[in-house]
Amino acid sequence: MAKEIRIAIAGNPNSGKTTIFNNLTGARQKVGNWPGVTVEKKEGMTSYNGHAIRVVDLPGTYSLTAYSLEEIIARNYIIETQPDVVVDVIDASNLERNLYLATQLIDLGVKLVFALNMVDIARSRGLVTDHAKLSVLMGIPFVSTVGTRNLGTRDLLETIVRVAEDRESVSRHIHIDYGLELEEEIEKLQGLIRTHTSFPDKHHSRWMGIKLLENDEEVTKQIEKGPGKREVFDQLEKSKAHIHNIMGEESEALVADRRYGFIRGALKETFQQTRRDRRYLSDQVDMVLTNRLLGFPIFIFFIWAMFQLTFTLGQYPTDWIDAGVGLLGQFVGEVMGAGLLRDLIINGVISGVGGVVVFLPNIFILFFCIALFEDTGYMARAAFIMDKVMHTLGLHGKSFIPMIMGFGCNVPAIMATRVLESRRDRILTILINPLISCSARLPVYVLIAGALFGARAGNVIFSIYLIGVALAILMGQIFKRTLFRGEIAPFVLELPPYRMPTLKGTIIHMWDRGSIFIKRMGTVILVGSILIWALSSFPMAPNHSSDPGVEKQYAAQREEFQENTLLGRLGKAIGPVLRPLGFDWRESVALLTGFVAKEIVVSTFGVLYHVGENSGEESESLRSAIRSAMTPLIGYGFMVFVLVYTPCLATVAAIRRETGSWGWTGFSVGYSLTLAWILAFIIYRGGLILGLG
Amino acid sequence: MASRKLSDLRTGERGIIERVTGTGRFRQRLMEMGFVPGTEILVEKFAPLQDPIEYVLKGYHVSLRHVEAEKIVVRDPAQIGEG
């Protein structure tokens, strides 16, 4: 067998990269992460004519500057691993802009194949490209593909192999001509980089020279670290000043301008638009969907439908899973002898894994809907409509989806921040998302408000939701002004044409995101659940027996036992911190267990007030116990505390996963605890002063 | 010499990009997306709340916020010039 061929797939977002990648690799792929970052890395294998081909999917980018993480990843992969061939997926119906990335790949000096995708759309729009001539002009083979119909895949593989083996006749290395003035300076820089620094390669040094003229931070840093930096930077200053002098324009703008100049030159003789200014179907659909009057109602309907599907339809499978997990626990309880191991398996492992699995229906339905929005092109329109509103909160139009999903569950909501391109927007949205009150917090409100506020419970609960939204807006403003100051990425949002999605494509997108949840969060939540189980089980209760008579007596002793467990002691230990809020040790323990999941707060109260852990939020005996233990003022403070502090372990895992940083995760937990404490303090102490206690 | 800000153009109006003001990342990103001098640009529509604004250039649709469109200088396509 011949040597393995390593290829990387580059391309603009929406060019059909995922589709082409799947066509090439089929099901043989694995999803991972790029080292050290949370951007997904997909890798797959295929073979053609006895050649094994390893395919790596690079992040979709418009360019290869050092401004965005995705772009740095893409270009560093190409520079560091030197793939045998880079396949650039180009949207034939949007040729000019898509070729911009291609010019930068040419600068990098890699062997290229262009997959000219979406030729079906281009053809229906009357766009005619002379591929053969363009291939020769650019020195790069073009292969026409229609990703959705798997057309051109064999041709693409054939061409890849030919280019990898240097058998392709049109392949030759061309230079983008940056014009006399720039070329002179590029040459000077290239010369100095080759002779004075540790980058002697001919193509690479030219690329670095161009990047320096573009003020590229990464390349500047690389030169700074090595020898010869003085010579290079001195020349760079002179070059930039010289260019500015004679051209009256910054060098970085000229570089971009020249690339488009090159593209225009290449397309002049090879590209034709046979029909002009026709209204496409896509534009007509858009006239309705982003209509001044209809746009918002339609958008709200779609979000409502997504919400309903995710949480109402998703409730059925969730209930089945819940029941299944319960049955499994029961079954294990019957077949295993009483003891520590049984306890660990039932209350630690099964309920821990169960806690992960119950999220699956919601998450997969949600991701299916989001994939549908993205694949049809509607997501960009949703951002277009909502941007004005979200921008006043310091967020991007696309942040709307994660925020609204938060009312259902913060875990998929935080995972939905993936739709945001800028890391700043993503982290800001992740930080304020938990303030949106998820459905798991509702039982706590129902219990407390139901017990303490009687007929006014509904309004009280509504006020808690409003406080959550107000806090999200407020914290968004504060974070925007403190943590995320500085240059904001421009909005510049592409509005791709509406496309008919394919079921396969949408399912693949859904699976890519959903499977990460299972893999990454599963372990964190499992470990956390076992930890909480251990804390609430040790030291062991006396008389641990399965005899029904003893069990009953044992139940009566549980409060004492609970008080003595590590968790109970921890609750007592943090008691002094929570005392100023009017909470006693029971509330402290309930809040501690609430870290795992908010609905557990209710069952913890059940245990601590001897009414049994199976009494729900509607239970009258539990309510009367709450009434005798809390004043309405304390109860209100408690609900606000529950609203604000970290929603659950799964959310923590999601934050860790999506920010890729323990720092931000810790910050999120820390700030929400602090904020919860301050608010509950103000409510309790303020209320006392006002005589509401 | 009728140079105007792109943000001043109304729905259906066209302009030829003369230059992009602003600095650094913002400016480079716009240029990468095709906002280079000599490019024809069409105002497709305003969002329901008037901001952002959708444009068509180089055969594709893109939207910019009003404050961003203010930084782009365009001239009337009827005027003679390159492009």
Ligand SMILES: Nc1nc2c(ncn2[C@@H]2O[C@H](COP(=O)(O)OP(=O)(O)O)[C@@H](O)[C@H]2O)c(=O)[nH]1
């Ligand atoms: N008509 C048509 N649609 C395509 C083609 N290739 C991909 N698509 C669709 O274009 C959309 C975006 O494709 P995707 O592969 O997700 O793009 P990516 O963002 O570059 O990964 C999806 O709805 C695809 O089904 C094609 O050749 N022709």
